[in-house]
Amino acid sequence: MKVLVVNLGGQWTHRIWRRVKYLDCESKILPPDTPIEQILDSDGLILSGGAVRIGSGGEKLLDPLTEYLNQYEKPILGLCAGHQFIAIHYGGKSTPAKNPEFGQVEIEVIEENDIFKNIPKKFKAWTSHNDEVTEAPNFKILAKSKECSNQAMKHKTKPIYGIQFHPEVEHTAYGDQIFENFVRACKK
Amino acid sequence: MFDSDRFIQEKTTELANTKENTIIACSGGVDSTVTAILLHKALGKNLHCVFVDTGFMRKDEPETVKKIFNTLKVPLTIINAQTRFYEALKGITEPEQKRKIIGKLFIELFEEEAKKVNAKNLAQGTLAPDWIESGGQLRDTIKSHHNVGGLPEQMNLELIEPVRDLYKDEVRKIGLALGIPNEFCQKQPFPGPGLAVRIMGEATEKRAEIVRKACAIVEEELEKAAEEGKMTLPWQYFAVLIPIKSVGVQGDARAYGYTIAVRSVESVDAMTADYSKVPHEVLEKISVKITNTLKDKINRVVYDISNKPPSTIEWE
Numbered sequence: 274m275k276v277l278v279v280n281l282g283g284q285w286t287h288r289i290w291r292r293v294k295y296l297d298c299e300s301k302i303l304p305p306d307t308p309i310e311q312i313l314d315s316d317g318l319i320l321s322g323g324a325v326r327i328g329s330g331g332e333k334l335l336d337p338l339t340e341y342l343n344q345y346e347k348p349i350l351g352l353c354a355g356h357q358f359i360a361i362h363y364g365g366k367s368t369p370a371k372n373p374e375f376g377q378v379e380i381e382v383i384e385e386n387d388i389f390k391n392i393p394k395k396f397k398a399w400t401s402h403n404d405e406v407t408e409a410p411n412f413k414i415l416a417k418s419k420e421c422s423n424q425a426m427k428h429k430t431k432p433i434y435g436i437q438f439h440p441e442v443e444h445t446a447y448g449d450q451i452f453e454n455f456v457r458a459c460k461k
Numbered sequence: 462m463f464d465s466d467r468f469i470q471e472k473t474t475e476l477a478n479t480k481e482n483t484i485i486a487c488s489g490g491v492d493s494t495v496t497a498i499l500l501h502k503a504l505g506k507n508l509h510c511v512f513v514d515t516g517f518m519r520k521d522e523p524e525t526v527k528k529i530f531n532t533l534k535v536p537l538t539i540i541n542a543q544t545r546f547y548e549a550l551k552g553i554t555e556p557e558q559k560r561k562i563i564g565k566l567f568i569e570l571f572e573e574e575a576k577k578v579n580a581k582n583l584a585q586g587t588l589a590p591d592w593i594e595s596g597g598q599l600r601d602t603i604k605s606h607h608n609v610g611g612l613p614e615q616m617n618l619e620l621i622e623p624v625r626d627l628y629k630d631e632v633r634k635i636g637l638a639l640g641i642p643n644e645f646c647q648k649q650p651f652p653g654p655g656l657a658v659r660i661m662g663e664a665t666e667k668r669a670e671i672v673r674k675a676c677a678i679v680e681e682e683l684e685k686a687a688e689e690g691k692m693t694l695p696w697q698y699f700a701v702l703i704p705i706k707s708v709g710v711q712g713d714a715r716a717y718g719y720t721i722a723v724r725s726v727e728s729v730d731a732m733t734a735d736y737s738k739v740p741h742e743v744l745e746k747i748s749v750k751i752t753n754t755l756k757d758k759i760n761r762v763v764y765d766i767s768n769k770p771p772s773t774i775e776w777e
Contacts, residue, residue, distance in 0.1 A: 282599025287589050288732055291628070295462055304598060324601040334599070375771035377735065399733050401770040444733040 274298040275315040276459060279305055281323030281335060281354045284401075288441040289319055289352065292452045306337045309344060317348045317459030320355025322439065327357035328367030328404055338362075348432040348458045350388075356426070356435030357406055363428070365409035372420040374400040380424055380438060384415045388425065388434050390454050391447075398424075398438040398445040405437060432458060463631050465638040469499065472623050476503035481581035483621060484509045484574055486567065486608070487537065489526030490651050492586030494533075495636040496624055500584055501535050502639070509578045510535055513570055515563070516543030517655030517669050520677040529645055542570055546657075547666050554662045556777035557605055563654040564611010568618075575618055583618035587625045588632060590731045594773075603773065607653040628730035649697045650731065658777040660702045668702055671758055675700035675721045678750045683725065686743040695737040698725035700751070701765075701776045709760030711752075718760040721751050725765075726774050734769040 276298045280286045286302060293300040303312065312318060318341065325331035335358055342349070342362050351359040357367035380398045382389045398418075406423040412435070416425035425436045434455065440448035476499070485500055487493045487510045500508050510530065514523050523539065530537040549562050571583055585608045595610035596602030605611055612620075624632050629650060636646035657664040659672050679700045687694035701722040709716035723744070725737040748762040765772075 280599065282601065284593055284600070284603065285732060286600075287593055287626070288730075323599055325599065376768040399770075439733075442733040443729040444735065 274317075274456065274459065276300055276317040276319065276456060277312055277315045278302045278319045278321060279307070279312075279338070279341070279355070281305060281321045281325060281358075283322035283324075283353065285439055285441050286321040286323075289321055292441050292449065293319070293456070295449070296452060296456050298456060305335050309340050312341065312345065315347070317350070317455065318345055319455075320349065320351040320358060322353030322355060322401075325354055326369075326404055327354050328361060329369065332358055332361060342433075348455065349434070350455050351433075351435040352439060352441065353402055353437060354404075356437050357404055359433060359435045360406040360409045360412070360423075360426070363409070363411045365412070366407045367404050368407050369403060370405040370421065373403045374418065374420055376400065377444070378418045378420070378438065380416050380418055382416050384413060386413070386415050386427055387458050388427065388436075388451060388454050389415060390450075392450055393447075396446045398440070398448075399442050400438045402437060406435070409435075432461075434458075463634060465631070465634040468635060469502075469638055472499060473503040476500060476621070476623060479504060479507070479582065479621070481619075482507050482509065482579055483582040483584050484511050484571060484578065484580040485584035486571060486586075487512045487526070487530075488586075488651070488653055489522060489529065490586070491629070491636060491646060491648055492588055492624065492632055494529065494586070494645070495632050495639065495641065496584060496586035497535060498533060498639045498641060499623060499635065500621070508584075509574075509580060510537045511540060511571065511574050512537055513540045513542050513567060515546045515655050515657070516666060517546065517657040517664065519651065519656070519680075520673055533641065538574065540570055540574065542566070543666075545570075550657065550664045552663060556658065559657060559664060559777065560605045560607055560654055561611050563657060564605065564607040565613055567607060567611065567653075568613060568616060572617055581619055582621050583616075584621040584623070586632075587622040589626055589628055592625060593732075604777070628732070630729050649695075652775050658775050659699060660704070661776060662704050668704065671719070671755060672700055672702040672721075674754060675702065675751050675759070678754060679723055679725070679747055682743060682747045682750065683739070686740070691740055691743060692737075695725040695739070696728045696734070697774060698723075698737070700724070707761050711757065711760060716757060716760040718758050720761040720763060721755075721759050722776070723747055723762060723764050724774070724776070726769070728769075728774070731774060734774050736766050736768060739764070
């Protein structure tokens with residue numbers, strides 16, 4: 274199993290790598306301008322979070338990701354900024370959040386799907402975001418919180434997932450389970 | 462899962478190829494001590510352990526460090542550089558500037574020491590959060606860690622950082638596997654720049670004395686409360702000096718002193734943290750002891766109830 278991590282400049286990108294390594298996957302952290310040929314032989318792709326503001330022009334810095342989303346056919350998981358980038362790529366919207374979230378938040382699962390398997394309907398997660406996804410027309414919303422209506426989503430036909438909170442950090446309950454679920458989806 | 466035996470096996474084999482003499486920067490903390498023992502296993506006599514007393518160490522720190530290296534039977538050179546650090550930080554208030562000055566001075570001292578023992582490499586116990594938070598490429602700089610962001614662009618020594626992809630919980634496991642006593646491996650983290658980043662604004666010798674005493678009280682009281690079963694020992698706990706004056710009354714007279722903030726957090730890897738739910742009676746004991754011990758210098762104590770994010774664990 275090879276699951277690669279594309280680094281959008283997040284503080285927790287290396288934690289994603291640690292999560293994936295702990296699941297015995299081969300992994301590597303790559304910059305977002307890595308030629309697509311170098312990622313095509315992997316079984317899954319994770320787009321990290323980052324300080325870039327998605328929806329206010331920051332997404333232009335991440336132009337090469339467009340090519341990944343167009344050509345990569347295996348599962349993709351976007352976290353935070355990665356989640357927002359996926360949303361706008363498929364015709365959705367990301368805007369500055371009315372009430373940004375930092376630190377502990379309660380997540381409510383709307384639809385378990387495969388990414389929230391073996392996880393309670395409500396759990397505590399850690400967040401850190403200024404922007405949020407407000408529209409995602411081609412996606413099903415899987416989870417929400419009090420301040421954020423789209424905490425997780427999945428594409429209606431493709432194995433593409435987005436999560437606004439941070440399952441890669443220790444403080445998020447069931448974070449390890451979420452990664453296990455994603456890696457299982459990559460094995461399909 | 463993390464396999465510490467495999468890590469030690471792979472790293473010592475890799476490090477055994479190091480030809481030249483190496484000095485290692487030891488702070489007495491878990492990360493650099495574990496790195497030193499790991500390197501000592503691979504390099505033996507070609508490794509020189511160096512501890513710098515910056516003048517911003519905790520109470521009894523230099524003695525404690527000496528003791529642990531004695532126990533582990535690894536020789537340690539101690540450099541007394543208090544005056545150089547106090548001089549370099551005179552008038553400096555901006556936290557990033559402080560951290561960079563400290564980092565630069567550390568390297569100067571290590572280069573001087575390296576010359577004496579003809580070393581070509583500098584080893585450090587850098588962990589993942591150190592270089593992550595120091596910024597790079599798209600990643601924002603949260604704070605320049607002295608061992609990363611404080612390094613000069615041109616350095617004469619080759620860097621060796623064997624644990625740079627690990628976090629605190631993992632480095633503790635390696636320590637245990639290397640035979641370092643558990644009590645030492647579980648020691649709370651202490652920042653490389655020391656008490657200098659626990660003094661908001663200018664870090665002077667006098668202020669260091671205040672925050673050193675306050676830190677010692679926080680440590681003693683929380684450790685005692687944990688021993689008595691009133692709470693579990695927090696992941697990291699200390700005092701911060703806020704040099705802003707507020708009005709108080711001590712012995713029927715007007716007092717106008719500084720404030721101490723008590724910080725105590727729970728974490729695993731320092732990348733996220735929540736504040737410790739310390740019982741009020743314990744907090745009260747700390748508060749009373751700090752103001753009674755530091756008298757006219759401190760007349761107010763506050764407890765920091767922020768998590769990371771949005772805050773960081775240390776204040777600077």
